[in-house]
Amino acid sequence: MMDYLLNEQQIMIRDLCKQVAEEKIAPVAAEYDKTEEFPWPIVKALAQADLFGVSIPEEYGGLGGGVLETCIATEELSKACGGITLCFAASYLGLDPILLFGTNEQKKKYLPDLAAGKKLAAFAVTEPAAGSDASAIQTTAKKKGDHYILNGTKHFITNGGDADIYVVIAMSDKTKGARGATAFIVEKGTKGFTFGKKEDKLGIRASSTRELIFTDCEVPKENILSREGMGFIVTMKTFDVSRPGVASQALGIAAGALEAAAKYSKERVQFGKPISSFQGIQWMLADMATEIEAARALIYSTARMIDAGVKNVSKESAMAKLFASDVAMKVTTDAVQIFGGYGYMKEYPAEKRMRDAKITQIYEGTNQIQRNIIALQLIKEMAK
Amino acid sequence: MNNIVVCIKQVPDTADVKINPETNTLVREGVKSIINPFDMYAIEEAVRLKEKTGAKTIVITMGPPQAEAALKEAISMGIDEAYLVSDRAFAGSDTLATSYTLANAIKKTGEFSVILCGKQASDGDTAQVGPGISTHLDIPQVTYVKKIEEFKDNTARVERMTEEGFEILEAPLPCLFTVVKEINEPRLPSLKGIMRSKSAKIKLLNAQELDIEADRLGLKGSPTQVVKIFSPERRKGGEIFNCAAEEAAEKLVNILKDSLH
Numbered sequence: 001m002m003d004y005l006l007n008e009q010q011i012m013i014r015d016l017c018k019q020v021a022e023e024k025i026a027p028v029a030a031e032y033d034k035t036e037e038f039p040w041p042i043v044k045a046l047a048q049a050d051l052f053g054v055s056i057p058e059e060y061g062g063l064g065g066g067v068l069e070t071c072i073a074t075e076e077l078s079k080a081c082g083g084i085t086l087c088f089a090a091s092y093l094g095l096d097p098i099l100l101f102g103t104n105e106q107k108k109k110y111l112p113d114l115a116a117g118k119k120l121a122a123f124a125v126t127e128p129a130a131g132s133d134a135s136a137i138q139t140t141a142k143k144k145g146d147h148y149i150l151n152g153t154k155h156f157i158t159n160g161g162d163a164d165i166y167v168v169i170a171m172s173d174k175t176k177g178a179r180g181a182t183a184f185i186v187e188k189g190t191k192g193f194t195f196g197k198k199e200d201k202l203g204i205r206a207s208s209t210r211e212l213i214f215t216d217c218e219v220p221k222e223n224i225l226s227r228e229g230m231g232f233i234v235t236m237k238t239f240d241v242s243r244p245g246v247a248s249q250a251l252g253i254a255a256g257a258l259e260a261a262a263k264y265s266k267e268r269v270q271f272g273k274p275i276s277s278f279q280g281i282q283w284m285l286a287d288m289a290t291e292i293e294a295a296r297a298l299i300y301s302t303a304r305m306i307d308a309g310v311k312n313v314s315k316e317s318a319m320a321k322l323f324a325s326d327v328a329m330k331v332t333t334d335a336v337q338i339f340g341g342y343g344y345m346k347e348y349p350a351e352k353r354m355r356d357a358k359i360t361q362i363y364e365g366t367n368q369i370q371r372n373i374i375a376l377q378l379i380k381e382m383a384k
Numbered sequence: 385m386n387n388i389v390v391c392i393k394q395v396p397d398t399a400d401v402k403i404n405p406e407t408n409t410l411v412r413e414g415v416k417s418i419i420n421p422f423d424m425y426a427i428e429e430a431v432r433l434k435e436k437t438g439a440k441t442i443v444i445t446m447g448p449p450q451a452e453a454a455l456k457e458a459i460s461m462g463i464d465e466a467y468l469v470s471d472r473a474f475a476g477s478d479t480l481a482t483s484y485t486l487a488n489a490i491k492k493t494g495e496f497s498v499i500l501c502g503k504q505a506s507d508g509d510t511a512q513v514g515p516g517i518s519t520h521l522d523i524p525q526v527t528y529v530k531k532i533e534e535f536k537d538n539t540a541r542v543e544r545m546t547e548e549g550f551e552i553l554e555a556p557l558p559c560l561f562t563v564v565k566e567i568n569e570p571r572l573p574s575l576k577g578i579m580r581s582k583s584a585k586i587k588l589l590n591a592q593e594l595d596i597e598a599d600r601l602g603l604k605g606s607p608t609q610v611v612k613i614f615s616p617e618r619r620k621g622g623e624i625f626n627c628a629a630e631e632a633a634e635k636l637v638n639i640l641k642d643s644l645h
Contacts, residue, residue: 012578019572050575063575 002293004300006072013069016049017076029081032206033352038162039084039206046077046088047117055092056099060111066307067241071248071299078252079259082356083206085252087120089245090158090207093364094121097167097183097238101226106185110165122163123242124154124212125235132369134169134235135178139214141170146221148172148184150214153196158363160210161195164188167238168212169231181231185223192217203355240313241306243321243364247299250321250328250360251292257328257335257353258288265338281338288331295324315377322370325360332357385439385535386497386558389490390430390463391517392423392445394454395507403615410507419454422502425563428570429532430500431462437535440464442493446474446486452586459581460573467493471590476603479508483516485601488594490521498540499560503528511562518560526553530566 006014024045032039046052055070056062063069070092077085095114098106098121113119130136139152150170157166166186173180186193196211225234262285265276275281302316332354336343343350361367397416404411419427430441443458445451446469455466469489477485490499499521501514511527518525530550531543535557544551545564573581591601599605625632 009579013575016573016575016578023572045572048574049572050577054575 002297004296009063009065010069010072013051013054013065014072014076017051017073018079020045020049020051021077021080025077025080025084029084029206030349030352032081032084034205036200036205038208039087042084043087043117043120051088052091052117053115056095056111056115060107061115062111066303067244068300068303068307071244071303074245074248075252075255075296075299078249079256081206082249082253082353082360083204085249086158086204086207087162089249090122091120091163092245093238093242094123094159094163094165094167096242097123097225097234098165098185100237100241101183101230101234105222106225110185114165119164120159120162121165121167122157122159123238124157124160124166124168126154126156128153128155132366134232135181137169137171137181139168139170140174141172141182141184141219143172143221144218147218148182148221148224150184150186150192150217150219152214154212154214155196156199156209156363157212158207158209160208160212161198162208166212167225167234168214169235170214172228172231176229178232179229181235182228183225183231183234184219185225186214186217186219190217190219202358203352204359236314239364240317243317243370244299244303244306246360246364247295247302247320247324250324250357251295251299253353253357253360254288254292254295254324254328254331257332257350257357258285258292260350260353261285261288261335261338264342268340275338284334284338288334291327291331295320295327298323312377315374318365318370318373321360321364322367322374325357325367328357328360329354385437386495387440387442387493388430388433389442389444389493389496389499390423390426390458391486391490391499391501391514392427392443392454392458393420393502393505393507393513394418394445394447394451395420395505398506405615417450417453419457420502420505420507422504422506422563422565424502424570425565425567426500426502427458427461427463428568429563430498431571432568433498433532434462434464439497442467442496444469444486444489444493446470446477446482446489455586456581456584457573459584460577461571462574462577465493465587466584467587467589469589469594471592473591473598473601476606477601478606478608479510479512479516480607481601481605483513484520484605485594485596486513487517487520488596489589490517492589492594497535497557497559499523499558501560501562503562503564514560514562521558521560523558523560524555525560525562526555527562529561529563532561532567 024042051073053062054065054073058064074089098110114121125134127137141148141150168184168186169181171180172182192215194213196213199209265281266274268275299320302320306313336350336354339350342348394417397418402411434441441463442465443455443463444467445454452468459466504511515525526542526544528545529542530545533541538557539554540559541554544553625635
């Protein structure tokens, strides 16, 4: 691995996550993939290791790191299982809007429990008719005195049902289009807030993906993040800082696949020699390693840019997510190829990584949407 | 509740132990040192008892200066304070001298209610130091503890593994427990723990600081003599007599007779 000149704390996070990944996650990854149970024992181990507080300020019980620290952790954990790691990473996605837009009171109320891993968070934008087109959101929020009444259904929500704290985007004024959306913090247990269907997925099966149903759900106005009408800004800014996290998940899945494939190629003997001695395999491994390193360099640079406080990071953030997830899909597919027939069998973890990788090209904005974001910024920059 | 003291030992990682066939001693060069795996359960149990009772936890080890790394690892798992019992005078200690030294060192750490040890160390495998400490301190001991049920009226109620099953015992505090791996699942270090361990001050206790008799220390205080260490020969597979019982018995008797000569 290239030397990214990590500081002492970042190395500590990386090493501890490596230990968690190898000792706690790797031995149970296949089982959770099969049963689709929520990996509470692992979540508890991550909480005990303080890993849920990596990017939360110290005043709220965290370690005071930033996006880079979260990325390092997500990458290392994803090497063992991208699905289990998502339970962790999705909680960061849910708390990012609180970190970015929360008032002091909101931060004080929600962040300490999230930093301690006592509670998980989730972010709810997607609806059956509103995927890439987030402006098509149907969930409504009607003001009534000191409250808003939420009605509608969110779906495909990661950590749905298992998280305690949800940031939900709803239309408070449909006539205003995108400017009519508002972000609310909704706690599990709020009257009128229930959970629907749990999805049966191709990959990341340890992670729960579920429907959220709001039926005359009363949310106090203090739970608005930022202001009424800021829902889309909250969403976009959240994705700007969370996309390097998805990219890191993809990176970790890819790096885990390369490591396994390289190891297997030295053990697998055909024509009297380990297959690692064949140029056809060597070149595949070389390409996989190069693409992984390029993805890592892009992610770390983007994360450092965000942590340094650079204002507009949409383009770089989208690039990191786009590139790393495409790399993950290619690398995991090639890893299956190196494992040959065994790679196709569920007995080996190669096929699981390929299944887990696919989602990273789809969620938090499809890779087509990422290209839109990148192109839009490019054109804006050219107009200057 | 008074302090909970955990005794640990730094040992070579058993995953890559090699024996020098000429000297029949452990090859220690280049072998990673770890906390004795059984002691990890003792550390975990101490941290759990601390979380339950609020008692202060103390880790103690006797060994060379590099054993500090083992103490720091214990701190990163949540132990509060660490003592390194280290002196050239302790070199060559057997289990009697070690338990004598440790017992005296534990007295220096303050009032304690519970002492926890792993059931044995993975290098020596004697399982003697824990019981030795309790004898020197004149406190009760329960070995092979698989569950600490509760503390009530200065008494501990524990489950002790036996070959047939388990016993439920009550012991007055202070008491020493040696624990087995069934007792818990050791946690990983935490980030805050690791940071704390980096700046933690390890308290050093040398021979002078302990009120002990010099001739009971180290090689001098160690009546155990290691006559020979060797890798046991691999047992050959048995032989099956495919014949009538009487004939087989006769063959067996002859083989046994021959082996006596």
